[in-house]
Amino acid sequence: MTEFPGATGLVLNxxxxxxxxxxxxxGFSLPSRDVERRPAPAxxxxxxxxxxxxxxxxxxxxxxxxxxxxxxxxxxxxxxxSCTMKYNPKTNERQAAxxxxxGAHPLLPAxxxxxxxxxxxxxxxxxAEITGLDAVTLQPGAGAHGELTGMLVFHAHHRHQGKPxxxxxxxxxxxxTNPASxxxxxxxxxxxxxxxxxxxxxEAVAAVMDDQTAGIxxxxxxTLGLFEENVKAIADIVHARGGLVYCDGANxxxxxxxxxxxxxxxxxxxxxxxxxxxxPHGGGGPGAGPVCVARHLEPFLPVPRVRLxxxxxxxxxxxxxxxxxxxxxxxxxxxxxxAYSYILTMGAEDLKRVSQxxxxxxxxxxxxxxxxxxxxxxxxxxxxxxxxxxxQQAHKVNTLDIAKRLMDYGFHxxxxxxxxVVPGAIMIEPTETESKEDLDLFIESMKxxxxxxxxxxxxxxxxxxxxxxxxxxxxxxxxxPCLTG
Amino acid sequence: MKDVxxxxxxxxxxxxxxxxxxxxxxxxxxxxxxxxxxDQLGDVVYVELPAPGKSLAKGAPFGSVESVKAVxxxxxxxxxxxxxxxxxxxxxxxxxxxxxxxRGWMIVIEPSQSEDLKGLLSVQAYREKLKx
Numbered sequence: 001m002t003e004f005p006g007a008t009g010l011v012l013n014x015x016x017x018x019x020x021x022x023x024x025x026x027g028f029s030l031p032s033r034d035v036e037r038r039p040a041p042a043x044x045x046x047x048x049x050x051x052x053x054x055x056x057x058x059x060x061x062x063x064x065x066x067x068x069x070x071x072x073x074x075x076x077x078x079x080x081x082s083c084t085m086k087y088n089p090k091t092n093e094r095q096a097a098x099x100x101x102x103g104a105h106p107l108l109p110a111x112x113x114x115x116x117x118x119x120x121x122x123x124x125x126x127x128a129e130i131t132g133l134d135a136v137t138l139q140p141g142a143g144a145h146g147e148l149t150g151m152l153v154f155h156a157h158h159r160h161q162g163k164p165x166x167x168x169x170x171x172x173x174x175x176x177t178n179p180a181s182x183x184x185x186x187x188x189x190x191x192x193x194x195x196x197x198x199x200x201x202x203e204a205v206a207a208v209m210d211d212q213t214a215g216i217x218x219x220x221x222x223t224l225g226l227f228e229e230n231v232k233a234i235a236d237i238v239h240a241r242g243g244l245v246y247c248d249g250a251n252x253x254x255x256x257x258x259x260x261x262x263x264x265x266x267x268x269x270x271x272x273x274x275x276x277x278x279x280p281h282g283g284g285g286p287g288a289g290p291v292c293v294a295r296h297l298e299p300f301l302p303v304p305r306v307r308l309x310x311x312x313x314x315x316x317x318x319x320x321x322x323x324x325x326x327x328x329x330x331x332x333x334x335x336x337x338x339a340y341s342y343i344l345t346m347g348a349e350d351l352k353r354v355s356q357x358x359x360x361x362x363x364x365x366x367x368x369x370x371x372x373x374x375x376x377x378x379x380x381x382x383x384x385x386x387x388x389x390x391x392q393q394a395h396k397v398n399t400l401d402i403a404k405r406l407m408d409y410g411f412h413x414x415x416x417x418x419x420x421v422v423p424g425a426i427m428i429e430p431t432e433t434e435s436k437e438d439l440d441l442f443i444e445s446m447k448x449x450x451x452x453x454x455x456x457x458x459x460x461x462x463x464x465x466x467x468x469x470x471x472x473x474x475x476x477x478x479x480x481p482c483l484t485g
Numbered sequence: 486m487k488d489v490x491x492x493x494x495x496x497x498x499x500x501x502x503x504x505x506x507x508x509x510x511x512x513x514x515x516x517x518x519x520x521x522x523x524d525q526l527g528d529v530v531y532v533e534l535p536a537p538g539k540s541l542a543k544g545a546p547f548g549s550v551e552s553v554k555a556v557x558x559x560x561x562x563x564x565x566x567x568x569x570x571x572x573x574x575x576x577x578x579x580x581x582x583x584x585x586x587x588r589g590w591m592i593v594i595e596p597s598q599s600e601d602l603k604g605l606l607s608v609q610a611y612r613e614k615l616k617x
Contacts, residue, residue, distance in 0.1 A: 393486060417554040423525065474553045478530035479578065 004445060005076055006410030008466050014065040021052025027059055069468045071412050077438050078282075081384045081415035081427025082175070082223060084253045084275035085282065086358075091345060092278060092338035101337050106329035110314050116333065117313035121306045123340045124290075130343075130351070131249070131269055132260035133292035137301045138336055139327045143250050146270025146289030147181035147217070149302065150246050152323040153268055153293060154214045155185055156300040157244060160321060165214035165243075171200050172421050173222035175248050187214060194421065198224040198377040202233040209237055215244035215267070221251045223419035223427075224377055225362065225384035235265025244268065244297075252276040253431065254359055254383035257352030267294045277339035288335040302326045357432035358383040361439060365428055368443045372450045376422050384429035388422050397453040397460050399424040404471060405452065405463035409445035489615050492520040495586055499605025501562040502614055506586065507605055510593075514563055514602065517590040518550065518581065521615055526552035529581040532574040534592060540566045543601055547592065550581065559591065563601035569593035 054062075072078070078085035096102065104113045124136040140146040151168070158165050168182040170189045179189035190208050195201045205216065216238050220228040228234075235245045247266040253276045261269050273288040274281035281287050293301065303322045304315035315330075346354065359382050366375065366385035373387035389399040403413035403426070415427040430439060452459050464470065494500070499507040504522035508515040523529065531551040541547055543564035549556050570592050574580060580589040596602060606614065 398486060420555055475528035475530060478528075478551075478553060 004409045004441060006408050006466055011068065011468050012065045014062060017054060017058075017062055018050075018052045020058050020062060021054050023053050025053040025055045025058065027054055027056040072282075073433075076410055076412065077430070077434055077442055078412040079414050079428045079430050079434075079442065080282075080412060081225075081386070081429040082250065082418070083282065083415065084250075084272070084383075084429060084431055085412070086253070086275075086278055086431040087433035088278045088280050088338075089342065089345065092341040095341040096334045096337040098337075102334065104333075106333075111312070114313055117306050117315070119340055120330065120333075120336060121308065121313060123336055123343075124306070126340070126343050127271060127290055127292055130256060131252075131266075131271070131292045132262040132264075133266070133269060134262070134295040135298035135301060136290055136292045137305070138288070138290045139302045139325075139331045140270065140289040140291055141327055141332055142274070142287030143175075143248075143270060143272045143289045144177040144181055145326070146272075146291045147177055147246075147248065148184055149289075149291045149323070149326055150217075150268040150270060151181050151185035151187065152326075153291070153297055153300045154244050154246065155187075156321065156323050157297060158214055160300075161242075163211075163242070165212050167210075167213045169205060169208055169213060169216040169238075171216075171218065171222070173198065173200075173224055173226075173419060174217055174219045175223060175250060176418070176420075178217040178219065178248060182217065194222070194224075197379065198222070198226045198421075199228050200230055200234060202230050202237055205234045206237050209241050209243060211241060213238075213241065213243055215246060217246040217248060219248040219251060220264075221254045221382040221384075224386050224421070225251075225254075225381040225427075225429075226377060226379060227254075227382055231264050231266075239265065249292075250275060251383060254355055256355040257348065258355055261292070262294060267297060268292070273335050273339040278342040279335040279338040286332045286335065288332045288339065290331075304330075354432045355383070358430075361430040361432060361434060362428070364436075364439060365430055365443060369446055372447055373426065383431070384427060386419065386422050387426040387428070389424035389426065392450065392453045393424075395453050395457045397457050399426055401457075401460035401463065402426065402446075402449055402453070405449050405460045406445060407464040408466045409448070411442055411445060487524050489521070489612065492524060493586075494520065494608045494611060496608055498586065498608070499562070499602065500608070500611035501560070501606060502611075503560040503562075505560065505562050507562050507602070508586075508590075509602060512596070512599070513568065514565070514594045514596055515590050516562060516592050516594060517585055518559070519611075520585050522557075523582050523585045523589070526550065526557060527554050528552055529578045532578050532581060532591065534570040534574070535567050537567050537570055540597070561594070562605060563594060563596050564598060565594040565596040565601075567592055568595050 073085050073087050100115055104116050120138055127136045128134060140149045166188060168187040168189050169192055170179045171192050171194055173194045182189045192204045192208060218228055220231055222228055238245055244267040245265050247261060247269040249269045249271045252271055270289050270291045273279045299321040300323055302325055303317045303319050307314050307316040362381050362383050362385050366381050374390040376388055399416045403416045406413050418425055504519045506517055506519050529550055529552050534548045541561050543561060545561050546558040547561045548559045550559060571590050
């Protein structure tokens, strides 16, 4: 068997910058003064912040050393469930760095940034095509911002009908941000439980859907990695009572080119460009959470919107029913460029293949680890699978110990203790970009850890032992946070 | 986490399925979470409690408890008015773990309907529910 990637190497310690600093050091030089020295006005002077004095090499070594402690998708497999940590092709960075796009000032008049506007218009069309919905806004800054946008659209729709509503149905397998977004918009969320198969039953929705309910927020595939197979029947029930259907599209990586969200009855859907469409995230920069809507909701989308008028792209505010502006300027445009680059380099057939391979990889892990770890819902999964620690508990080993030990084997831990419907959940999302060899290595690591849990449980309790930092005291960090340098 | 047989459930308390306990004191009800609940949650790092004077229905959420794993809602086993809250939990949430039936208590309720107190589970019934 190939060696596990986990190892110890030359890992360098690094103090805080304040401890590195020595009075009088300087990292830059200014040109010689050619004007009279004048004191600054008293109103503009003060003691100044407590910054250390550092040389250039101090700063470069500090951040370079810190960067070697980091783990990223460029370093290894990052099977963080629900986060779609796929490899981000470098060509996307190259396109986003194009001076005409990277250097475009957000206050440029439309005539001077036709290329950027055309790219936004084209990306809107591609996302509409991919989801099967009709109109798109690129403004929201990330997924939860997209959810809030969707809820504001729900509210604007019902208000326009003359009948504002007060509640939103949110299943227990939805993303945790869903009820928060609904509450932020002033809705009361009504929780409903998934059935024994881990999906929603139409009866559960029919029992709570009434004339005061604005609609439902469904995550599909849901947080158990299962496809909500009753979604069409559920949408019919919600629509019959005048409600709308929101789909949290964070798990879109499972169904690209496979489902038509519009025909499934979805009225509003957000996408996470930083998950499905391969723009960096997880400390790598801002996200982007475009929202796609069915035709009848288009008038409510945020302004300004890119429009083609007399063969010129313009930013138009002329949408009287719009919910308004949600973001400074035009969204996180560099990520829009990366996603556009990704979609064009992949093409329709390969995007479909992305989802097929993402699902295949998750099912492969599920089948190979089934029985070694408890699988609470033994059904065909989509892009991720959810195990629990219930077989390891007899040895006093829990999910946290397993996750920490995985670091010693050279893998980023999966998502743990989520979804809440599975106690001690271990949520694994391999994505399509891992090779069979890497998946096998991950599976072998998980198997080795299960053996250790039986035979040497303390090895798990003490993990990680090979990482730069050993087991951190998460409890003390939460109870007595230290937020200063 | 512990096996159910290792957990403590005092005889004199009433229990509910959502893992809160009730101690009747001169017609009032002192409420906290069970040994099972604190064990499942893990280290508690924050407890959110209602303002005294607030009236709540039976089964209504009265606050939340946050551990290193998750945030869970607290559900009122009986309807009534909040007359006292455990202010010590603000700075010492660990009392919920170390002494769930004593210094880790959460709120005292003036019940609106004394019948609610009769509907609580006995230790035996609660243990049965845990075994599922």
